[in-house]
Amino acid sequence: MKGRISKKATYVGAGIGLVLFAIFGLLPGSILGGAMGLNIAGTLFGTPVSSGVLPRIIVGMSMLIGVMVAGIIFVVGCSLIGWLLGTLIDMLRVPKKPEVEEKVS
Numbered sequence: 001m002k003g004r005i006s007k008k009a010t011y012v013g014a015g016i017g018l019v020l021f022a023i024f025g026l027l028p029g030s031i032l033g034g035a036m037g038l039n040i041a042g043t044l045f046g047t048p049v050s051s052g053v054l055p056r057i058i059v060g061m062s063m064l065i066g067v068m069v070a071g072i073i074f075v076v077g078c079s080l081i082g083w084l085l086g087t088l089i090d091m092l093r094v095p096k097k098p099e100v101e102e103k104v105s
Contacts, residue, residue, distance in 0.1 A: 004086070004090055005086045005089045005090050005093070006083055006086030006087045006089075006090050007086070008086065009082040009083060009085055009086025009089070010079050010082050010083040010086060011082075012082050013078040013079045013080070013081055013082020013083065013085075014075055014078065014079040014082070016078050016082070017074045017075040017076070017077065017078030017079060018074070018075060020074050020078065021070060021071050021074035021075060024074075025067075025070040025071060025073070025074050026067060026070070026071075028070065029066040029067040029068075029069065029070030029071070030063050030066055030067050031066075032066050032070075033062045033063040033064065033065055033066015033067060033069075034059055034062065034063045034066070036062050036066065037058050037059035037060070037061070037062030037063060038059055040058055040062060041054075041055040041058045041059055044058070
């Protein structure tokens with residue numbers, strides 16, 4: 001079926017998800033990932049966490065993972081919502097039937 005709305009709505013949803021992630025998800029993902037990294041580093045190396053290289057790497061990697069998880073949630077969630085709305089619109093649309101002229105003999 002050419003020109004499906006669901007495919008276009010999925011792309012629109014992904015774009016909206018990226019914008020929402022940039023506005024609302026980047027900083028909280030970094031903060032939550034950093035807090036988890038501090039807990040992991042504190043468990044491994046003791047609290048208070050020293051300023052060694054390995055604890056910094058653990059905190060930095062967990063911050064990166066937190067940002068990536070937040071981005072995946074925003075983009076996939078908004079894409080799924082867009083796809084569902086597009087599929088609903090595709091189901092409600094009635095396909096146009098080509099008109100056939102009758103020949104009079």
